[in-house]
Amino acid sequence: MRTLLLAALLFLAPNCSRRSGAQEIPSQASPPPSAHAPVASVAGVTKAASETDGAKLHERYCALCHGKEAKGYAADNAPSLVSQRFLESATDAFIATAIRNGRPNTAMAAYGSSRGGPLDERQITALVRFYRSKGPAPLALPAPGPGDAAKGGKLYTQYCITCHAPPGQRGTAPQLHNPEFLASATPAFIRHAIVHGRPPTPMPPFGERLKAEEIDSIVAYVRALATLPGAAPADAKVPDNLALVINPKGGKPSFKLRDERYVSAEQVKKALDAKQRMVIVDARSPADWLLFHIPGSVPIPYYDTEKLEKLPNDGTWVVAYCACPHHASGEVVDALRKRNYRHTAVLDEGILFWKDKGYPLAGSAATPAPSAAPAPSVKHP
Ligand code: HEC
Ligand code: HEC
Incomplete structure (x- = not known):
């Protein structure tokens, strides 16, 4: 009964799709349906069958960047979700929050339906279980001492900036100034990553290179970083009557493509x-x-x-x-x-x-808040 109800709900959901897994190749034989054909059809039923299968969800939504095995670095420097050091420090709530809310201004989108994404809470839980099954349960982590944020800032420039970039900019490593990261990462979580690193990823351990007080100071600095504009308002939805073609009466652009792509x-x-x-x-x-x-x-x-x-x-x-x-x-x-x-x-x-570049944008965070950090000058690889 419950499954049926869920299938019916999914059937109605705008993000509902006919695919149950990324591996399915869409049929090319049938001619494209007319412009406004409903996309839901029998879809809900197949999706209901796999909706709590974390491995399948990962493959469909996450493998693109985090890799098939969730070890990261398939694209966009997406971090590993299964390293021992990550799993022993990240609670289920931390992982679920990252999936639900994403990390705005990075390649990590919000996937929670509460933010307009495709995944409901049961699916998010299934993903968290899938990653957890590949490593340890969270440990009780020691909290850092108070530290000196000003000193920490200097150490950050010296040891961290090459990968994590200056605040407000993008580097090759996760953004530590990201508002969604700072909303869920505890000082103990941050300290754990600095002390032990995240082998086998590029995040090195600093436990031997820096003194305990120095690490405490870096944690104090990271915790104090000013935040960039935040997330879309909860329960925001994509309107269903969006026009598909921009300037329907306009002329044809003459684009010159690099590598024909x-x-x-x-x-x-x-x-x-x-x-x-x-x-x-x-x-x-x-x-x-x-x-x-x-x-x-x-x-x-x-x-x-x-x-x-x-x-x-x-x-x-x-x-x-x-x-x-x-x-x-x-x-x-x-x-x-x-x-x-x-x-x-x-x-x-x-x-x-x-x-x-300051090119035109629309959306709830299209205009940066006055408190926003200066525009990034580092180009994403
Ligand atoms: C050589 C590049 C490099 C340097 C230098 C580096 N990091 Fe990292 N850091 C990374 C990468 C890559 C990750 C993501 C690792 C993964 O896949 O889990 C990371 C992850 C982290 C995380 C966890 C973030 C998260 O979202 O889970 C913290 C905290 C962190 N680094 C802090 C620091 C600090 C503080 C320094 C300087 C003392 C530093 N890092 C130096 C590359 C680096
Ligand atoms: C388009 C690429 C891309 C896709 C697709 C993607 N991610 Fe991410 N993800 C990233 C990047 C990049 C980061 C690091 C963001 C940053 O710079 O802070 C990240 C960060 C994360 C984190 C935080 C890890 C940490 O150490 O703090 C989690 C958890 C996560 N992703 C889970 C997922 C899940 C689950 C999915 C599928 C539902 C997914 N991601 C899909 C690119 C992606």
Whole structure:
């Protein structure tokens, strides 16, 4: 009874899809349905069967960046979710919060349905169980001493900045100034990572290199970092009547692609300014679209590519972007090309570059709060 009810609910949900796993290749034989065909159909039923299977959920939504085995670094320097040092310091609540709320302004989107993402709480719990099954339970961690944040700042510049970047900027390692990170990472969690590192990842242990007071000071500094604009308001939803085509009456852009695949942000910005006709697909979790997106873009995430069949296949340019900057958008472009869309491209530098350039954005966090740190100058690899 409960399963049936759930299946019915999923059937109605806007993010519902016909795919039950990432490994399924969408059928190419059938002609694309008409522009406004419902995308739900029998979907809910297949999804209900696998919805609490953490391994399947991981494969569909997370493997793209965190890797098939969840060891990280498949794309975007996504961290390992299964290293011993991570699992012994991260509580289930910490992991669940990261999945639900994401890390705004990074490639890690919010996936919780409370933030407009695809996953309900049962699915988030299933994912947490899946990662937990690959390593130890959380330990009771010793809390650091008070420390001196000013001293910690100097040590941070000396030892950490090469990977974690200055506050407000993006480096190759997770953002320690991220508001969602700071909202859930305790001083003890931060200290544990610094003392022991995260072997076998690039995060080195500092327990032998730095004195205990120095580490306490760095923790005090990290905890005190000013925060950037936060998340989309809870329960925000993508409107269901979004127009698919931008400037339907406009002329055709003449994009020049790099490697027959990538279009520069500058060309897309120019085409928008010139009111030219195109479709822009946001390939991230819809929760991140709610936060900020290119005006006129439609959210069709990398894990829901069947929804691309709604797009006109009449030669209109379709540009896909993500934060990565190429992975999620690349999946969308591959799926379009499989369906014989002729003019498709990946936005080369991605949305974070677009944002850093000050190009137009829409969404709840489109305009940075006055307290925001200066615009990043480090380019994402
Ligand atoms: C050589 C690059 C490098 C240096 C130097 C480095 N880190 Fe890291 N750090 C990383 C990476 C990569 C991760 C993510 C590891 C993983 O996959 O779990 C990380 C993770 C962390 C985490 C955990 C963050 C999270 O979201 O779980 C903390 C805290 C941290 N580092 C603090 C520091 C501090 C403080 C310093 C300086 C004393 C430092 N790191 C120096 C690369 C580095
Ligand atoms: C587009 C790439 C991408 C996808 C897809 C993605 N992540 Fe992440 N994830 C990241 C990055 C990058 C970070 C580090 C963010 C930062 O800089 O702070 C991260 C961080 C995390 C963290 C925090 C780890 C820590 O040490 O603090 C968790 C937990 C996590 N992701 C789980 C997931 C789960 C579960 C999914 C699937 C539902 C997922 N991610 C999908 C890129 C991704």
